[in-house]
Amino acid sequence: MSTEVNNIRELAEREYKWGFITEVDEERVPRGLNEEIIRLISTMKREPDFMLQWRLKAYRHWASLEKAQAEPKWANVKYPPIDYQDIVYYSAPKKKPALGSLDEVDPEILRTYEKLGIPLAEQKKLAGVAVDAVFDSISVVTTFKTRLAEKGIIFCSFSDAVQKHPELVQKYLGSVVPYTDNFFAALNAAVFSDGSFVYVPKGVHCPMELSTYFRINAAETGQFERTLIIADDDSYVSYLEGCTAPIRDKNQLHAAVVELVALNNAEIKYSTVQNWYPGDKEGRGGIYNFVTKRGKCLGVNSKISWTQVETGSAITWKYPSCILMGDNSIGEFYSVALTNNYQQADTGTKMIHLGKNTRSTIVSKGISAGHGQNTYRGGVKIMKGAAGARNYTQCDSLLIGDKCGAHTFPYIEVRNASARMEHEASTSKIGDEQLFYLRQRGLKAEDAVSMIVNGFCKRVFRELPMEFAVEAQKLLSVSLEGSVG
Amino acid sequence: MSLLEIRNLHVKAAGHEILKGIDLKVDAGEVHAIMGPNGSGKSTLAQVLARREIYEVTEGQVLFEGKDLLAMKPEEAACEGLFMAFQYPLEIPGIGNAYFMRSALNAVRKYRGIPEMNALEFVPLFREKLKLLEMDEKLSNRSVNEGFSGGEKKRNEILQMAVLEPRLSILDETDSGLDIDALRIVAKGVNAMRSPERAMILVTHYQRLLNYVIPDFVHVLVDGRIVRSGGPALALELEETGYATDEPDAMPA
Ligand SMILES: Nc1ncnc2c1ncn2[C@@H]1O[C@H](COP(=O)(O)OP(=O)(O)OP(=O)(O)O)[C@@H](O)[C@H]1O
Ligand SMILES: [Mg+2]
Numbered sequence: 001m002s003t004e005v006n007n008i009r010e011l012a013e014r015e016y017k018w019g020f021i022t023e024v025d026e027e028r029v030p031r032g033l034n035e036e037i038i039r040l041i042s043t044m045k046r047e048p049d050f051m052l053q054w055r056l057k058a059y060r061h062w063a064s065l066e067k068a069q070a071e072p073k074w075a076n077v078k079y080p081p082i083d084y085q086d087i088v089y090y091s092a093p094k095k096k097p098a099l100g101s102l103d104e105v106d107p108e109i110l111r112t113y114e115k116l117g118i119p120l121a122e123q124k125k126l127a128g129v130a131v132d133a134v135f136d137s138i139s140v141v142t143t144f145k146t147r148l149a150e151k152g153i154i155f156c157s158f159s160d161a162v163q164k165h166p167e168l169v170q171k172y173l174g175s176v177v178p179y180t181d182n183f184f185a186a187l188n189a190a191v192f193s194d195g196s197f198v199y200v201p202k203g204v205h206c207p208m209e210l211s212t213y214f215r216i217n218a219a220e221t222g223q224f225e226r227t228l229i230i231a232d233d234d235s236y237v238s239y240l241e242g243c244t245a246p247i248r249d250k251n252q253l254h255a256a257v258v259e260l261v262a263l264n265n266a267e268i269k270y271s272t273v274q275n276w277y278p279g280d281k282e283g284r285g286g287i288y289n290f291v292t293k294r295g296k297c298l299g300v301n302s303k304i305s306w307t308q309v310e311t312g313s314a315i316t317w318k319y320p321s322c323i324l325m326g327d328n329s330i331g332e333f334y335s336v337a338l339t340n341n342y343q344q345a346d347t348g349t350k351m352i353h354l355g356k357n358t359r360s361t362i363v364s365k366g367i368s369a370g371h372g373q374n375t376y377r378g379g380v381k382i383m384k385g386a387a388g389a390r391n392y393t394q395c396d397s398l399l400i401g402d403k404c405g406a407h408t409f410p411y412i413e414v415r416n417a418s419a420r421m422e423h424e425a426s427t428s429k430i431g432d433e434q435l436f437y438l439r440q441r442g443l444k445a446e447d448a449v450s451m452i453v454n455g456f457c458k459r460v461f462r463e464l465p466m467e468f469a470v471e472a473q474k475l476l477s478v479s480l481e482g483s484v485g
Numbered sequence: 486m487s488l489l490e491i492r493n494l495h496v497k498a499a500g501h502e503i504l505k506g507i508d509l510k511v512d513a514g515e516v517h518a519i520m521g522p523n524g525s526g527k528s529t530l531a532q533v534l535a536r537r538e539i540y541e542v543t544e545g546q547v548l549f550e551g552k553d554l555l556a557m558k559p560e561e562a563a564c565e566g567l568f569m570a571f572q573y574p575l576e577i578p579g580i581g582n583a584y585f586m587r588s589a590l591n592a593v594r595k596y597r598g599i600p601e602m603n604a605l606e607f608v609p610l611f612r613e614k615l616k617l618l619e620m621d622e623k624l625s626n627r628s629v630n631e632g633f634s635g636g637e638k639k640r641n642e643i644l645q646m647a648v649l650e651p652r653l654s655i656l657d658e659t660d661s662g663l664d665i666d667a668l669r670i671v672a673k674g675v676n677a678m679r680s681p682e683r684a685m686i687l688v689t690h691y692q693r694l695l696n697y698v699i700p701d702f703v704h705v706l707v708d709g710r711i712v713r714s715g716g717p718a719l720a721l722e723l724e725e726t727g728y729a730t731d732e733p734d735a736m737p738a
Binding site: 432433434436437438439440441442443444445447451452454455456457458459 | 532535536537538539558559560562563564568569571574575577578579580585588589590592593596628645649
């Protein structure tokens with residue numbers, strides 16, 4: 001109809017800015033999944049027996065679910081069936097460089113990060129940010145180890161943790177997300193290749209943001225990360241996770257698990273900027289992001305706060321949740337989820353109140369553009385013992401154009417009469433007149449759209465660490481290119 | 486060369502012809518008032534000049550500083566120095582007023598190849614304009630127009646004009662809904678903008694603004710056509726007689 005719309009459509013022609021493939025020699029297990037593959041992965045990683053046994057139990061559980069065709073189907077997303085035997089479950093860069101030394105890293109890998117705009121050489125200098133870079137399935141570089149070690153903080157790859165701190169791993173692995181939790185959690189437990197591990201000792205306030213950049217690289221390699229963060233009594237840690245991924249013709253499965261444990265008076269802040277390859281504008285390719293993230297507020301007065309900015313993936317299926325066990329514990333969820341073109345997102349959170357006077361806050365901002373489908377699915381459960389529990393939920397949707405959709409499914413279950421619940425929801429649309437107003441002041445159409453969207457997301461961006469907030473805003477603008485249609 | 490030259494402009498919206506042949510010349514230094522009954526096409530004219538794309542120009546030409554205005558996008562017209570104060574200003578939740586104005590100013594500066602202003606450089610300029618419009622500094626950090634009163638929104642439009650310093654300002658009923666003090670302040674803002682290089686088009690229903698901002702010309706727009714033009718006295722006359730007498734086949738008053 002109007003040229004306004006056409007101009008915006010033109011922007012859609014731009015391609016995914018971060019689509020490129022790095023050539024690195026890889027070591028990989030054969031395609032497919034069976035007990036032998038599980039044993040092979042465990043052997044290649046020189047794991048202690050308890051890990052192998054745990055993986056095998058998880059595999060057997062998953063195989064029974066697979067057989068029963070129990071892959072979850074309740075999410076508001078559509079995709080063709082996944083052939084789990086057609087996936088390579090483990091690959092690692094062959095030339096394994098010495099940890100902590102950038103000079104020994106495959107230059108090809110370093111160039112990849114440079115293209116992403118996160119040159120590690122500079123990151124290293126960037127005071128206050130420790131970077132544990134995950135390239136495909138294995139950690140290649142870990143920096144800032146010394147400063148953290150001085151405080152007794154353990155920040156390393158999951159593989160390292162299994163070797164050096166098996167007692168911590170054995171104690172907490174699967175304690176928040178057991179392998180029986182769901183289909184993808186079982187799959188992850190069986191085959192996960194690596195991830196990050198954090199332990200903050202009693203009374204320690206982690207002096208810097210811990211951060212990880214993820215990236216799927218090897219063609220047709222499923223990525224199964226596993227992250228475990230434990231904050232001991234009276235400690236604090238803020239963890240950042242961010243990623244971009246290269247173009248693929250074939251859909252790729254990403255099934256990560258994140259477990260957080262907060263003990264007495266401890267606080268964990270977990271922030272994510274997710275930008276996996278979303279597929280092309282026709283909806284071909286793109287990552288399937290089926291993630292299980294959960295935190296347990298085990299101790300009294302503990303706090304877990306999730307902040308996420310989800311702009312990527314063809315399909316996102318993700319509910320960072322909090323189990324509020326300790327009395328007076330606090331759970332928070334701040335989310336921005338954007339779907340453009342043919343992206344689908346079914347995301348939200350679960351807040352499970354068990355302890356007395358537990359409090360939770362949910363702020364969800366969903367943005368749909370193009371043919372994008374955006375679903376908020378949130379559950380708040382107040383159990384019998386949770387006297388004085390409180391929840392505040394705010395759930396807003398913004399539509400750009402008229403081919404996209406926004407859906408909201410709030411589930412509330414209250415078993416204690418003293419609970420207080422508040423729920424606010426809204427749906428709005430970027431109007432032609434609002435856009436005209438900003439353009440009349442001199443802003444280009446695309447800048448006008450991203451300004452309106454950034455304003456809409458402000459409440460969530462405020463929760464992100466400063467440097468991440470800036471990155472998130474840029475990412476949102478890039479992801480919005482070619483909205484309206 | 487005129488700053489703005491409109492020749493035989495015909496405009497349609499949703500299939501209906503709204504403007505039926507407008508001719509108007511505005512030279513630098515001039516202030517033109519456009520008056521006329523509800524629904525006569527005043528806002529449509531203003532928005533077509535500001536390049537709102539829902540309107541279809543079926544005939545005619547518009548030159549802005551000799552350039553083809555109708556070929557410009559809204560942001561290009563804005564960057565070329567055309568400003569429109571909205572009859573109904575819009576809200577931008579979550580975006581601070583000062584930040585918005587700096588972004589707009591920088592968009593214009595960038596277009597013109599002038600270095601952009603950082604927040605520190607912008608503050609003194611912004612303060613000065615706030616003072617001119619006697620506006621509370623608190624409004625500068627609030628979201629654009631969100632929760633502003635009707636009068637505050639109008640004043641905020643004039644604040645934006647003062648910051649952007651456009652060559653041509655089109656004010657669409659900025660005086661409507663203002664109390665007496667606000668009207669005086671807005672008029673002060675408008676007069677501060679008058680200069681030999683700049684021109685203004687004031688769309689209004691009332692003489693009261695024109696008491697403060699004396700126009701050089703007054704035009705009467707009825708049913709998509711300019712039916713009368715004259716000096717400042719014409720506005721006073723209209724106040725007395727209304728628009729109906731100007732329309733030959735109008736309903737008897
Ligand atoms: N987008 C549109 N679609 C359909 N009709 C429109 C559109 N815009 C304006 N019109 C019609 O064109 C006519 C002129 O409207 P316009 O807003 O320009 O009048 P106006 O002179 O500014 O009136 P007022 O004094 O009430 O502000 C009206 O009949 C209006 O309904
Ligand atoms: Mg009008």
